[in-house]
Amino acid sequence: MENIIEVKGMQKVFGSNTAIKHVNFGINQGEIFGLLGPSGSGKTTTVKILTGELSQTTGDVKVLGIDSERFDTSDFKSKIGILSDNSSLYERLTVYDNLKLFCKLYRASLNQIDVILREVNLQDDRSKTVSKLSKGMKQRVLLAKALIHKPKLVFLDEPTSALDPANMAHIHRGLQKLNDAGTTIFLTTHNMEEATELCDRVAFLHNGELKELDSPAALRYKYSTHAFHVETFDGDQLVIENQPEKANQIKDLIANGQVKAMHTDNPTLGQIFLKVTGKELV
């Protein structure tokens, strides 16, 4: 599969602080990639380097086959969509007028406005002035703005942070649909459920260093103890190792009708992050 993002030996130094330490990774075309890490881990700095808002101190960065020195070209900008902490809206204008501006700047069809407003569940709010919208609604307009020109690659920095569960689920479905249509999504989040649900692969970033990179399922398997957790009707909680000699113990419990619940020991991404870095994902 073709790499849409290639990062080799990327470092970013701010004064005496090294924010990103020799990071290497590649992102495949058509995948949803999640960069996970607590606040201050270097997620936003990474996104800013990949979108040309910051330049790396050392290392090679290529996005869509374009070298980082050419990130300020119209060709590059028209192929990517960005939702970051630097994204903002014109507060005195309506939702429609905000999106119309970006439709024209990206030479997208104006028909796309209604399509994208449906995707972010704001079809009834197109005439509302942005200043009168709630934080969650503004976040959805920003998402619409990032996607209005059907970019090949989208960078979403904490896209659902201000959303309620219903709208978060709606946005997740929309992102999945967008990805099914071939758009590559680079997502930063500290919402582990979101990462598990959406991402094909995730990377853990801690103090500017990449600690792990794999699919959520592979990481959960890797950090699993592979034991079975059994809850009996007597209220006992048993941990039975996944070994051939333990098979009879499980068989007997089932045969005697004692098993109330049984599941494998698969840690969550949050638990894995804690294990790898010694730090909670907050």
Added chain:
Amino acid sequence: MNIQRISAIFEKDIKDFMKNMMLLVLPVIPIVTALMFDGIGEDKLPLALSYVIVGGTFSTVTSSCIMTMMAEENEKKTLRGLIQSPASLLDIIVGKSLVTGLITLISLVVSLVIIGIEPFLNFRVFVGLILLFLFFLLLGIGIGLFSKSLAATSAYLMPVIFLFGFTPMLNAFGFAEDSMAIKITDMFPIMQAIEIHDTNSWLPMGILAVWIIGAGLFTYVCFRKSMTDD
């Protein structure tokens, strides 16, 4: 330069302008000043005082308007959205300057009609006015981008209005004709525009061009700084 992108930014700015009371009152200031000057006496207004109106229009309308718009875009991070779009630096600057140009034109023409437009109906003078507009526009864009916040623009606007807009009024401070202050301010853009009336030399236009290049470089540096977080 892309006309579609420029017109998109212009269309957005004109809608934003019409909803911004702070900007809406700006073009009225020179018109009211012109009405006051016109009521002073029955004689024709001296050229230097006419240029107080011209300088006032360019500083309080052109510079102030574009400065406020750019500072607001910068402060509220909407400028980054434009920069991240395929619009070029020139598309953004031209698109954002059109509204300012339009209201400057309306305000200047109305003000000059009030005080007497005849001295300005001359090709060389007209070119001088365009050069003045470009200087005040670029200075406004540069300061707007340089300002960390919308509130800070007020502090920067005052020197622009008094030094560059009301330069002919400095004579009222009683400086001697051959004083250093007068020699320096004689080189200021408005004084060079007045000089265009008195001479056939191209030197005043050359000096105005130098002021424009200086303001243009300042704007370019400020814009490049706004493009990234580096």
